[in-house]
Amino acid sequence: MTHSPLQEARVALVHDWLNQVGGAENVLEELAALFPAAPVYTSFYAAERMPAAYHGWDIRTTFMQHLPGIAAHHQRYMPLYPLAFGGVDVSGYDLVLSNKSGFCHGVRTHTRARHVCYCLTPTRFIWLYDQYRAREQLTRGTDMLVRPALAWLRRWDFAAAQRVDHFIAISTAIQERIRRFYRRESCVIHPPVDTDFYTPDPGTPVGDYYLIVSRLIPYKRIDLAVDAFRSLPQEKLMIVGDGRDRTALAAQAPPNVTFVGRQERILELLRGCRAFIFPGLEDFGIAPVEAMAVGRPVIAFGAGGALDTVLPGVTGELFAEQT
Numbered sequence: 001m002t003h004s005p006l007q008e009a010r011v012a013l014v015h016d017w018l019n020q021v022g023g024a025e026n027v028l029e030e031l032a033a034l035f036p037a038a039p040v041y042t043s044f045y046a047a048e049r050m051p052a053a054y055h056g057w058d059i060r061t062t063f064m065q066h067l068p069g070i071a072a073h074h075q076r077y078m079p080l081y082p083l084a085f086g087g088v089d090v091s092g093y094d095l096v097l098s099n100k101s102g103f104c105h106g107v108r109t110h111t112r113a114r115h116v117c118y119c120l121t122p123t124r125f126i127w128l129y130d131q132y133r134a135r136e137q138l139t140r141g142t143d144m145l146v147r148p149a150l151a152w153l154r155r156w157d158f159a160a161a162q163r164v165d166h167f168i169a170i171s172t173a174i175q176e177r178i179r180r181f182y183r184r185e186s187c188v189i190h191p192p193v194d195t196d197f198y199t200p201d202p203g204t205p206v207g208d209y210y211l212i213v214s215r216l217i218p219y220k221r222i223d224l225a226v227d228a229f230r231s232l233p234q235e236k237l238m239i240v241g242d243g244r245d246r247t248a249l250a251a252q253a254p255p256n257v258t259f260v261g262r263q264e265r266i267l268e269l270l271r272g273c274r275a276f277i278f279p280g281l282e283d284f285g286i287a288p289v290e291a292m293a294v295g296r297p298v299i300a301f302g303a304g305g306a307l308d309t310v311l312p313g314v315t316g317e318l319f320a321e322q323t
Helices: 023-034 052-056 074-086 129-136 140-162 172-182 222-230 246-252 266-272 286-293
Strands: 011-015 040-042 095-100 114-119 166-169 186-188 209-213 236-240 257-261 276-278 298-301 316-319
Touching: 011 023, 023 095, 074 140, 129 140, 140 172, 166 172, 172 186, 209 222, 209 266, 209 286, 222 236, 222 246, 222 257, 236 266, 246 257, 266 286, 276 286, 286 298
Parallel strands: 011 040, 011 095, 095 114, 114 166, 166 186, 209 236, 209 276, 236 257, 276 298, 298 316
Antiparallel strands: none
16 A cells, blocks of 8 residues: 555644634644644643544643633633744644644644645734734723724734745635735635535425524624514524624614524524525625525625625625625
């Protein structure tokens, strides 16, 4: 049996932080499955917040592991991530794969190594700071502390991006940002979606409800859907998920909008919905692809990753303004 050079290469995986499960972690899980012997370098790891499968990985952290409250409030420590990843030495590896939305592409590699960055987005915290501040609801005090550091952080981030050998973007929207902020070219490889699990079922009847599956946080713009269905009292909207906005959204919701929290039966709900609603601006957007994979149409804001996946008049419709 012959082995390819890639199979014999020493590989390291690099990830920004491990305290929550989302699209970035879906990508990391795929990379870990491709390279099961590769260690995962990250700024900090909150094992109690992550799936049990992660507990068997070789996860290596930085000094940030010991910072107080970091698992619950990792955003407060943003200026420290360049220092943390700048001190990570992965020079002993032939291939470094960084799965980046923050600062993890700043690790130190050997000149003979290949560093491939799977870019979820150029660091939003510094390049799209006003958007990030609104998204994360930063306090005025935090904002005043952070702004003086932005120029230095941008210089560091740009320099780190120049040391990457190859960039991969998750969507054409991110490809454009990589070109604009880092002045680098990239190819597009969309994130993994489990289309073996999310499949159509002709035996499932279409129900009388529209569906959202999402974390309930500000930038997801669930408020837009709630407002829209207030004007459509004859239609029903079911919202699956949880988050810090749930109480406020539920308080302003009309009777035809139902919040059901986290659900195990998402596949069943997707197959039965009239359409999937996707009102936020996302870098890619895995949930609408899952909906289309089961054969249901998507109504999405026409920007970001939705432009790569939703075909108007075929698999859904796009709306031009977040109103």
